[in-house]
Amino acid sequence: MKIFTIVLSIIAIGLVIFNTTKLNFDAPFEGESFTAVITIIAAFCAIILLQILRISKKIEKLDKQR
Numbered sequence: 345m346k347i348f349t350i351v352l353s354i355i356a357i358g359l360v361i362f363n364t365t366k367l368n369f370d371a372p373f374e375g376e377s378f379t380a381v382i383t384i385i386a387a388f389c390a391i392i393l394l395q396i397l398r399i400s401k402k403i404e405k406l407d408k409q410r
Contacts (some may be wrong), residue, residue: 345401349394356387356394363387 366380373381 346398349398353391353394356390359387360384 363380363383366376367384368374368377371377
């Protein structure tokens with residue numbers, strides 16, 4: 345599970361980097377730039393959810409050891 349979350353986090357970071365290159369900072373909410381903004385937000389949400397999953401698995405593992 346740990347490798348799975350790491351791989352998905354790396355993919356999400358790659359999406360953020362790729363879509364940052366697609367942004368038009370003069371008009372961020374028009375055309376292809378708007379799609380890039382939405383994808384960047386979605387990738388950050390995915391990263392946060394994966395980190396929550398990883399932390400919950402660590403807590404579950406520590407709870408089982410007690």
